[in-house]
Amino acid sequence: MNLRVVEKEDLIQNAELVNNPGYFGEYNPLVQISKADLEKQHEKLGPEEKRFLIEKKDGNRIGGITHFPAGENLEIGYVLNPSERGKGYGTEAVKIMTDYLFLSKDIVRVQAHADVRNVASQKVLEKAGFRKEGIIRKFKFIRGNRETCFSTAFLGKNGKNQKY
Numbered sequence: 001m002n003l004r005v006v007e008k009e010d011l012i013q014n015a016e017l018v019n020n021p022g023y024f025g026e027y028n029p030l031v032q033i034s035k036a037d038l039e040k041q042h043e044k045l046g047p048e049e050k051r052f053l054i055e056k057k058d059g060n061r062i063g064g065i066t067h068f069p070a071g072e073n074l075e076i077g078y079v080l081n082p083s084e085r086g087k088g089y090g091t092e093a094v095k096i097m098t099d100y101l102f103l104s105k106d107i108v109r110v111q112a113h114a115d116v117r118n119v120a121s122q123k124v125l126e127k128a129g130f131r132k133e134g135i136i137r138k139f140k141f142i143r144g145n146r147e148t149c150f151s152t153a154f155l156g157k158n159g160k161n162q163k164y
Protein backbone atom coordinates (compact mmCIF):
# COMPACT_ATOMS: atom_id res chain seq x y z
CA MET A 1 0.00 0.00 0.00
CA ASN A 2 0.95 3.67 -0.29
CA LEU A 3 0.15 6.66 1.88
CA ARG A 4 -0.42 9.79 -0.23
CA VAL A 5 -0.91 13.31 1.11
CA VAL A 6 -4.48 14.56 0.59
CA GLU A 7 -4.61 17.25 -2.11
CA LYS A 8 -7.34 19.81 -2.69
CA GLU A 9 -8.62 17.73 -5.63
CA ASP A 10 -9.28 14.81 -3.25
CA LEU A 11 -11.70 16.80 -1.12
CA ILE A 12 -14.85 16.18 -3.20
CA GLN A 13 -14.48 12.44 -2.66
CA ASN A 14 -13.47 13.04 0.97
CA ALA A 15 -16.67 15.00 1.61
CA GLU A 16 -18.77 12.13 0.24
CA LEU A 17 -16.94 9.58 2.38
CA VAL A 18 -16.76 11.38 5.72
CA ASN A 19 -20.45 12.34 5.62
CA ASN A 20 -21.40 8.69 5.23
CA PRO A 21 -22.61 7.62 8.72
CA GLY A 22 -20.82 4.24 8.46
CA TYR A 23 -17.44 5.65 7.49
CA PHE A 24 -15.91 6.38 10.90
CA GLY A 25 -17.49 3.31 12.50
CA GLU A 26 -19.48 3.13 15.71
CA TYR A 27 -16.72 4.39 18.05
CA ASN A 28 -16.25 7.84 16.51
CA PRO A 29 -18.46 10.91 16.45
CA LEU A 30 -20.77 11.31 13.45
CA VAL A 31 -19.40 13.89 11.04
CA GLN A 32 -21.43 16.30 8.93
CA ILE A 33 -19.24 18.71 7.03
CA SER A 34 -19.64 20.57 3.72
CA LYS A 35 -17.04 20.49 0.98
CA ALA A 36 -16.48 24.22 1.56
CA ASP A 37 -15.69 23.65 5.25
CA LEU A 38 -13.45 20.72 4.39
CA GLU A 39 -11.54 23.04 2.06
CA LYS A 40 -11.20 25.63 4.82
CA GLN A 41 -9.89 22.94 7.21
CA HIS A 42 -7.48 21.76 4.52
CA GLU A 43 -6.08 25.27 4.02
CA LYS A 44 -5.63 25.82 7.76
CA LEU A 45 -3.75 22.58 8.56
CA GLY A 46 -0.65 23.40 10.60
CA PRO A 47 2.85 22.09 9.81
CA GLU A 48 2.47 19.16 12.20
CA GLU A 49 -0.97 18.14 10.93
CA LYS A 50 -1.11 16.11 7.75
CA ARG A 51 -3.81 13.95 6.22
CA PHE A 52 -2.98 10.99 4.01
CA LEU A 53 -5.03 8.71 1.81
CA ILE A 54 -4.35 5.01 2.19
CA GLU A 55 -4.17 3.55 -1.31
CA LYS A 56 -3.58 0.10 -2.69
CA LYS A 57 -0.69 -0.25 -5.14
CA ASP A 58 -3.20 0.06 -8.02
CA GLY A 59 -4.23 3.52 -6.74
CA ASN A 60 -7.55 2.38 -5.25
CA ARG A 61 -8.32 4.41 -2.19
CA ILE A 62 -9.09 2.29 0.87
CA GLY A 63 -8.95 4.73 3.77
CA GLY A 64 -7.25 7.63 5.48
CA ILE A 65 -4.68 8.26 8.20
CA THR A 66 -3.67 11.49 9.80
CA HIS A 67 -1.14 12.89 12.26
CA PHE A 68 -1.66 16.00 14.35
CA PRO A 69 -0.06 17.73 17.33
CA ALA A 70 -1.04 16.77 20.87
CA GLY A 71 0.84 19.11 23.18
CA GLU A 72 4.54 18.53 22.54
CA ASN A 73 3.85 15.21 20.81
CA LEU A 74 2.19 13.84 17.70
CA GLU A 75 -0.96 11.76 17.64
CA ILE A 76 -2.44 9.63 14.88
CA GLY A 77 -5.98 8.67 13.80
CA TYR A 78 -7.01 6.28 11.02
CA VAL A 79 -10.00 4.80 9.24
CA LEU A 80 -10.50 2.11 6.62
CA ASN A 81 -13.41 2.05 4.18
CA PRO A 82 -16.00 -0.37 5.65
CA SER A 83 -15.48 -2.89 2.82
CA GLU A 84 -11.70 -2.96 3.44
CA ARG A 85 -11.70 -3.64 7.18
CA GLY A 86 -10.37 -6.85 8.69
CA LYS A 87 -7.78 -7.43 5.93
CA GLY A 88 -4.68 -6.20 7.73
CA TYR A 89 -4.58 -2.78 6.04
CA GLY A 90 -5.13 -0.83 9.26
CA THR A 91 -2.10 -2.44 10.90
CA GLU A 92 0.04 -1.87 7.80
CA ALA A 93 -0.98 1.79 7.51
CA VAL A 94 -0.19 2.52 11.19
CA LYS A 95 3.24 0.87 10.83
CA ILE A 96 4.06 2.90 7.71
CA MET A 97 2.91 6.12 9.37
CA THR A 98 4.96 5.58 12.55
CA ASP A 99 8.05 4.64 10.51
CA TYR A 100 7.60 7.78 8.43
CA LEU A 101 7.18 9.99 11.51
CA PHE A 102 10.24 8.60 13.29
CA LEU A 103 12.35 8.84 10.13
CA SER A 104 11.30 12.35 9.17
CA LYS A 105 10.89 14.12 12.51
CA ASP A 106 12.82 14.60 15.72
CA ILE A 107 10.31 12.83 17.96
CA VAL A 108 10.41 10.32 20.81
CA ARG A 109 6.78 9.18 20.87
CA VAL A 110 3.66 8.88 18.74
CA GLN A 111 0.34 8.72 20.55
CA ALA A 112 -3.05 7.23 19.75
CA HIS A 113 -6.35 6.85 21.56
CA ALA A 114 -8.67 3.88 21.17
CA ASP A 115 -12.18 3.62 22.58
CA VAL A 116 -12.25 0.80 25.16
CA ARG A 117 -14.95 -0.93 23.02
CA ASN A 118 -12.91 -0.66 19.82
CA VAL A 119 -11.06 -3.98 19.88
CA ALA A 120 -9.97 -3.75 16.22
CA SER A 121 -8.26 -0.41 16.83
CA GLN A 122 -6.58 -1.64 20.04
CA LYS A 123 -5.26 -4.68 18.16
CA VAL A 124 -3.97 -2.56 15.29
CA LEU A 125 -2.05 -0.40 17.75
CA GLU A 126 -0.69 -3.35 19.69
CA LYS A 127 0.49 -5.05 16.49
CA ALA A 128 2.17 -1.84 15.39
CA GLY A 129 4.14 -1.67 18.67
CA PHE A 130 2.01 0.78 20.65
CA ARG A 131 1.61 0.19 24.38
CA LYS A 132 -1.36 1.04 26.52
CA GLU A 133 -0.38 3.72 29.03
CA GLY A 134 -3.66 4.43 30.75
CA ILE A 135 -7.39 4.86 30.62
CA ILE A 136 -8.94 8.26 30.02
CA ARG A 137 -12.42 8.20 31.45
CA LYS A 138 -15.23 10.04 29.69
CA PHE A 139 -12.69 11.28 27.15
CA LYS A 140 -14.81 11.82 24.05
CA PHE A 141 -18.40 12.70 23.21
CA ILE A 142 -19.53 9.98 20.82
CA ARG A 143 -23.13 9.63 19.67
CA GLY A 144 -24.76 10.91 22.83
CA ASN A 145 -22.37 9.68 25.53
CA ARG A 146 -18.97 10.59 26.96
CA GLU A 147 -16.89 7.52 26.16
CA THR A 148 -13.73 6.11 27.76
CA CYS A 149 -10.52 5.51 25.79
CA PHE A 150 -7.17 3.83 26.21
CA SER A 151 -4.26 6.15 25.82
CA THR A 152 -1.42 4.43 23.93
CA ALA A 153 1.98 5.36 22.57
CA PHE A 154 4.79 4.01 20.41
CA LEU A 155 8.32 4.98 21.45
CA GLY A 156 10.27 3.30 18.65
CA LYS A 157 13.82 2.47 19.68
CA ASN A 158 13.45 4.95 22.57
CA GLY A 159 11.15 2.43 24.20
CA LYS A 160 13.78 -0.31 24.47
CA ASN A 161 15.30 0.44 27.88
CA GLN A 162 12.41 2.24 29.48
CA LYS A 163 11.54 1.10 32.97
CA TYR A 164 7.91 2.19 32.52
Ligand SMILES: CC(C)(COP(=O)(O)OP(=O)(O)OC[C@H]1O[C@@H](n2cnc3c(N)ncnc32)[C@H](O)[C@@H]1OP(=O)(O)O)[C@@H](O)C(=O)NCCC(=O)NCCS
Nearest residue numbers: 024025078079080085086087088089090091119120121123
Ligand atom coordinates in the same frame (compact mmCIF):
# COMPACT_ATOMS: atom_id res chain seq x y z
C1 LIG B 1 -9.97 0.20 13.46
C2 LIG B 1 -9.63 -0.14 12.00
C3 LIG B 1 -8.78 0.94 11.39
C4 LIG B 1 -8.86 -1.47 12.02
O1 LIG B 1 -8.28 -1.69 10.77
P1 LIG B 1 -8.40 -3.09 10.05
O2 LIG B 1 -7.66 -3.04 8.77
O3 LIG B 1 -9.83 -3.47 10.00
O4 LIG B 1 -7.63 -4.02 11.10
P2 LIG B 1 -6.70 -5.25 10.78
O5 LIG B 1 -7.30 -6.05 9.65
O6 LIG B 1 -5.29 -4.76 10.59
O7 LIG B 1 -6.85 -6.13 12.09
C5 LIG B 1 -6.07 -5.95 13.23
C6 LIG B 1 -6.54 -6.95 14.27
O8 LIG B 1 -7.86 -6.60 14.72
C7 LIG B 1 -8.73 -7.70 14.55
N1 LIG B 1 -10.03 -7.17 14.16
C8 LIG B 1 -10.35 -6.57 13.00
N2 LIG B 1 -11.65 -6.17 13.04
C9 LIG B 1 -12.12 -6.56 14.25
C10 LIG B 1 -13.38 -6.41 14.91
N3 LIG B 1 -14.40 -5.79 14.30
N4 LIG B 1 -13.50 -6.90 16.17
C11 LIG B 1 -12.47 -7.50 16.79
N5 LIG B 1 -11.24 -7.66 16.22
C12 LIG B 1 -11.08 -7.19 14.97
C13 LIG B 1 -8.10 -8.54 13.45
O9 LIG B 1 -8.53 -9.89 13.52
C14 LIG B 1 -6.63 -8.35 13.76
O10 LIG B 1 -6.26 -9.17 14.84
P3 LIG B 1 -5.42 -10.53 14.65
O11 LIG B 1 -4.18 -10.16 13.91
O12 LIG B 1 -5.22 -10.98 16.05
O13 LIG B 1 -6.31 -11.41 13.83
C15 LIG B 1 -10.93 -0.34 11.15
O14 LIG B 1 -11.72 -1.31 11.73
C16 LIG B 1 -11.73 0.94 11.02
O15 LIG B 1 -11.51 1.71 10.09
N6 LIG B 1 -12.68 1.19 11.94
C17 LIG B 1 -13.49 2.42 11.92
C18 LIG B 1 -12.66 3.66 12.28
C19 LIG B 1 -11.96 3.50 13.61
O16 LIG B 1 -12.48 2.95 14.57
N7 LIG B 1 -10.72 4.02 13.65
C20 LIG B 1 -9.86 3.95 14.81
C21 LIG B 1 -10.11 4.95 15.83
S1 LIG B 1 -9.80 6.61 15.29
